[in-house]
Amino acid sequence: MAEHGGGRTRSAFAELTLARIRELIREPEAIFWVFVFPIILAAILGLAFRGGSADTFPVAIVDGPQAEGRRAALEGDPAMQPRVLSEAEARQALARGHVVIVVSADETPVYRYDPTRPESRAARLSVDAALQRAAGRADAFTAGHAEVMEPGARYVDFLVPGLLGMNLMGTGMWGIGFSLVVARNGNLLKRLIAAPVRRSHLLGAQLTSRLLFLVPEAGALLAFAYFVLDVPLRGSLLLLVFVSLVGALAFSGLGLLTAARPRTIEGVSGIMNFVMVPMWIFSGIFFSTERFPAAMQPFVQALPLTALNDALRGVMLEGSGMATVGPELLILGAWGVVSFALALKFFRWQ
Amino acid sequence: MPDPSTSAVLCRGLIKRYGDVLAVNGLDLEVRRGECFGMLGPNGAGKTTTVEIFEGLREADGGDVEILGDRWHGEGRSLRARLGIQLQETKFPEKLRVREVVALFRSFYPGGPGVPEILALVGLEEKASAYVRTLSGGQKQRLSLGCALVGDPELLFLDEPTTGLDPQSRHQTWAIVEALKARGRTVLLTTHYMEEASRLCDRVAVVDHGRVIALGTPRELIASLGAEHVVECAVAVGSAAAFPEEDLLALPSVERVSRNGEGWRLTVREVHRAVPALLALLSGRGAEPTLLTTHHATLEDVFMALTGRRLRDG
Numbered sequence: 001m002a003e004h005g006g007g008r009t010r011s012a013f014a015e016l017t018l019a020r021i022r023e024l025i026r027e028p029e030a031i032f033w034v035f036v037f038p039i040i041l042a043a044i045l046g047l048a049f050r051g052g053s054a055d056t057f058p059v060a061i062v063d064g065p066q067a068e069g070r071r072a073a074l075e076g077d078p079a080m081q082p083r084v085l086s087e088a089e090a091r092q093a094l095a096r097g098h099v100v101i102v103v104s105a106d107e108t109p110v111y112r113y114d115p116t117r118p119e120s121r122a123a124r125l126s127v128d129a130a131l132q133r134a135a136g137r138a139d140a141f142t143a144g145h146a147e148v149m150e151p152g153a154r155y156v157d158f159l160v161p162g163l164l165g166m167n168l169m170g171t172g173m174w175g176i177g178f179s180l181v182v183a184r185n186g187n188l189l190k191r192l193i194a195a196p197v198r199r200s201h202l203l204g205a206q207l208t209s210r211l212l213f214l215v216p217e218a219g220a221l222l223a224f225a226y227f228v229l230d231v232p233l234r235g236s237l238l239l240l241v242f243v244s245l246v247g248a249l250a251f252s253g254l255g256l257l258t259a260a261r262p263r264t265i266e267g268v269s270g271i272m273n274f275v276m277v278p279m280w281i282f283s284g285i286f287f288s289t290e291r292f293p294a295a296m297q298p299f300v301q302a303l304p305l306t307a308l309n310d311a312l313r314g315v316m317l318e319g320s321g322m323a324t325v326g327p328e329l330l331i332l333g334a335w336g337v338v339s340f341a342l343a344l345k346f347f348r349w350q
Numbered sequence: 351m352p353d354p355s356t357s358a359v360l361c362r363g364l365i366k367r368y369g370d371v372l373a374v375n376g377l378d379l380e381v382r383r384g385e386c387f388g389m390l391g392p393n394g395a396g397k398t399t400t401v402e403i404f405e406g407l408r409e410a411d412g413g414d415v416e417i418l419g420d421r422w423h424g425e426g427r428s429l430r431a432r433l434g435i436q437l438q439e440t441k442f443p444e445k446l447r448v449r450e451v452v453a454l455f456r457s458f459y460p461g462g463p464g465v466p467e468i469l470a471l472v473g474l475e476e477k478a479s480a481y482v483r484t485l486s487g488g489q490k491q492r493l494s495l496g497c498a499l500v501g502d503p504e505l506l507f508l509d510e511p512t513t514g515l516d517p518q519s520r521h522q523t524w525a526i527v528e529a530l531k532a533r534g535r536t537v538l539l540t541t542h543y544m545e546e547a548s549r550l551c552d553r554v555a556v557v558d559h560g561r562v563i564a565l566g567t568p569r570e571l572i573a574s575l576g577a578e579h580v581v582e583c584a585v586a587v588g589s590a591a592a593f594p595e596e597d598l599l600a601l602p603s604v605e606r607v608s609r610n611g612e613g614w615r616l617t618v619r620e621v622h623r624a625v626p627a628l629l630a631l632l633s634g635r636g637a638e639p640t641l642l643t644t645h646h647a648t649l650e651d652v653f654m655a656l657t658g659r660r661l662r663d664g
Contacts, residue, residue, distance in 0.1 A: 015457040019446060026445040186441025191494075194405055194437070195458040196430035196501070350407065 016205030046156035057123035064105025073134035161312035172251030177259035190350035234319030250336035356419030365412035375560035388551030396560035434503030444483035459501030488519025544649035584613025
């Protein structure tokens with residue numbers, strides 16, 4: 001047998017990284033969840049909360065002698081979509097949320113609405129003003145309007161950095177954790193360490209492939225947000241990449257830690273959910289962390305995803321520099337370093 | 351360079367406990383350079399535990415183990431580079447191609463044959479571009495064997511290399527191991543198939559309850575039974591009663607007789623003397639054999655003689 005056969009050989013580290021990347025790109029479902037799903041989510045939520053159309057009120061007018069006159073009066077306001085319905089239909093439409101307020105057929109109208117719904121209260125004011133005006137009331141003055149519709153202050157602008165953070169968390173933890181547990185479960189980890197390979201290379205290749213994947217993953221979502229949804233990037237792109245990198249590493253560390261011991265997919269899934277679900281809720285992906293009471297804030301702010309989301313929003317929406325996002329980067333770094341150290345200490349190789 | 355004066359494996363008083371269970375109980379073993387050494391024993395005899403201690407994948411609770419004149423410490427990478435290891439079962443990544451898996455393992459070793467040579471050696475050239483997922487059990491096992499050979503190892507560990515394989519795959523694997531033997535490679539294999547041990551191994555250690563209970567070449571072990579052949583013979587229903595066991599025992603070269611349904615099982619020293627005499631006895635009393643087979647006594651017979659149990663249940 002020849003001592004050195006033909007064909008070039010890559011280094012062990014390169015082969016391990018390549019193997020992991022091949023596995024990932026040959027898994028269509030993984031591609032969907034990593035690349036396509038965040039974009040779809042951004043598109044759907046971006047459209048749903050686009051503003052404008054959400055501010056028109058569907059109004060029901062109960063059929064009666066004055067119904068047509070009232071409808072004409074309400075149609076004068078572009079924010080209102082009045083329709084004439086029978087008494088029964090109107091009540092049903094209100095109960096189902098198809099209209100936000102019902103105007104009765106009485107000579108002096110009665111407004112039927114749910115006062116706990118903000119849009120119903122707003123609609124009551126608009127409906128009342130329009131009907132009063134039609135009945136002859138004169139406005140004391142006409143106020144000017146300055147509508148805030150500039151990019152950067154819309155819901156979708158708030159949402160995109162949160163989705164990016166959520167994606168970095170999910171792929172970091174699943175991408176590392178899942179493959180390690182599968183390899184442990186199938187004796188592959190044991191077989192690998194039976195060969196003269198450095199254990200640090202085995203884990204390092206996992207991280208490297210993860211970071212290489214970060215580029216297209218974050219790039220796809222950001223490009224979609226920037227070019228299609230007009231989400232701004234006010235800070236430096238370089239800093240945004242750096243923040244994403246630190247975030248990805250921190251969550252890779254957490255992924256490594258959650259996968260340090262379990263032998264089964266069921267086992268690691270439970271731990272993953274235990275770690276990730278609180279962050280889905282508390283880390284300000286879909287709504288601001290300020291909604292949580294002050295007593296909870298120390299906990300909320302210490303979560304790695306909160307730090308990542310805050311840093312991403314800072315760079316993208318407020319143009320924050322390195323000094324501003326420094327504390328968040330420190331929190332992420334601490335999570336990363338501590339979880340790496342613990343993972344290496346407790347890692348089960350077979 | 352390997353030092354030929356040292357043993358490939360030298361193990362003294364090996365002990366391994368799992369909780370209260372003593373999996374390996376003071377096992378002694380020496381594998382010489384250039385031999386194919388088999389550990390034969392039933393499931394749960396401690397074979398895999400022992401081999402994994404040799405492979406540096408488990409720590410012993412007691413005893414001394416030397417591999418190629420070296421001892422395990424740390425990750426042991428310099429020693430690992432000289433070994434080839436096939437675990438009992440390894441699930442390689444399903445989405446990798448056969449060629450890619452071999453190249454991955456090849457990259458861990460400083461020297462050794464190229465990927466195409468390895469694939470040829472284990473008969474997987476045609477499957478080079480196939481995904482691991484699509485391989486049969488036998489092909490996966492040969493891939494695993496290929497990955498054990500990529501470093502051109504001085505010592506090869508094969509843990510139950512054919513367990514669960516169909517007969518054809520088993521013979522393919524045997525042919526590969528025989529080719530390796532012909533190149534003078536040192537192999538330590540575990541098995542609970544006596545055919546495998548007798549066909550492949552120069553020497554066999556029979557292992558039971560974590561100890562070596564017999565050691566020798568397959569021929570020596572079988573010779574220890576006192577007779578080397580087994581003749582099985584049966585006659586038509588109802589005719590067997592005409593042949594008392596004393597008559598059969600009186601035939602030349604027969605050592606033992608046991609009744610076996612409508613026939614007998616004779617342990618004999620020399621088939622060519624016992625069988626003609628047996629046939630003459632039968633035809634002299636107007637009976638014809640409905641079955642007549644002879645086989646060499648096997649390691650299974652050795653294991654049964656030593657433990658009173660079969661190697662495999664059922």
